[in-house]
Amino acid sequence: MDVLSDAVTAMRNGRPHASRTRMHGSWGIRFPPTPGAGFHVILQGSCHLLPVGGEPVRLGVGDVAFLPRELGHGLADAPTTRLVEAVPRDEDGSPIGTLRRDGPGPVTEMLCGAYRLDQVRVHPLLAELPDVIHIPARIGRHPSLRGAVELLGLELGASPGPGSDAATTALLDVLLLYILRAWYESRPPDQATGWGAALRDPAVTAALRAIHRHPARPWTVRSLAERAGLSRTAFAQRFAGKVGLTPLAYLTWWRMTTAARLLRGTDLPLRSVAERTGYATEFAFAKAFKREFGTAPGRFRDGLDGSPAAAAHPVAGPVAGPVAGPVAG
Structure with missing residues (x-):
């Protein structure tokens, strides 16, 4: 998607x-x-x-x-x-x-x-x-x-x-x-910042689509830059400037988000969840998952992770003021 x-x-x-x-x-x-x-x-x-x-x-x-x-x-x-x-x-x-x-x-x-x-x-x-x-x-x-x-x-x-x-x-x-x-x-082009600007940028969007469609692939900054049609350095700077994370940091965040959804919404074994999110072994996946959520994948699936506040917002998105003006006509 x-x-x-x-x-x-x-x-x-x-x-x-x-x-x-x-x-x-x-x-x-x-x-x-x-x-x-x-x-x-x-x-x-x-x-x-x-x-x-x-x-x-x-x-x-x-x-x-x-x-x-x-x-x-x-x-x-x-x-x-x-x-x-x-x-x-x-x-x-x-x-x-x-x-x-x-x-x-x-x-x-x-x-x-x-x-x-x-x-x-x-x-x-x-x-x-x-x-x-x-x-x-x-x-x-x-x-x-x-x-x-x-x-x-x-x-x-x-x-x-x-x-x-x-x-x-x-x-x-x-x-x-x-x-x-x-x-x-x-949003007028001069008001588009953050993800609003990212969605308007064909190069950044191409990389985001690649990550979302194929989170299990062994992406590197260079391979994502190729998808974006930019040099490695130019792509890394452009992506981080608009998304707010480096390409590989966002890749990890999305993999963990996908894993959490699979754990709570399916009966897939941990090995399959690991494979679908880019981890070669169940051990490597469990280690990365616990680092992100503060609990083991099995406990998370069983609802034994306690308060969900731990690592709840690994990506800090800017929040605008309480009320936005009308959308431009």
Whole structure:
């Protein structure tokens, strides 16, 4: 897969869910912090997003708000409206829900959803995102994102059809990728830094794709530089300057991230996990894994690793301020 898809897949932890929300008059909801991400899409009317520690963000029809780290936030018809706690979602196994507040007054209708993401080992591509991403509606902009929103809205309608649970889950996955794509693609070139700049650089992207597609290969700086079409020295400097790690340091980080996913998500024997992540022996793999996670692979697989905080963030991604401005139209 490509780097963005891999980054999201590596963090996915559980099934996403969404609801069609319809509110009347004066209203305000407080959403508690959760280990994941959330979004709101405005279908009718307007409201204000109230992030923790940030200024209110007005949302109009067609606007998308995405919170990569759900630190808790409010949503209300006006910034001064009193907020009430969100009602916990009924865990009935379905990804589809509804929320209504009937009564007089203006109507605000939204699509709201949440993703369960592993915030322990965050890919740096996602770690550098601002706490709030606001993508205003623009005619002719982000047609794929708009198409996904329209399809999701249909699935979350009053009468879900056969297969709606599966369709909704798939559409939520697509929507997340389109939101992230819209954010990165819409950054002006002079504002693209870190991973935003890396994804725009064909040479760095070529090396990243090679690492992600074939983590088991015995990559060297020279062989990755050949993929990038640069000299060894020029490539090493360019890669580290944009990714924030040397090529081989990132290779190790991605191998260990892949190994952790295989250990927790499959029954593959340790030898196979080692082979798939570029280690010739089970011993060499176990040594590298323990250095990264602070525990042996077997204990990690069995959930006996204790607190996941150890070596949780071997890659330090820069985190922007609490609220980002609108995506350039």
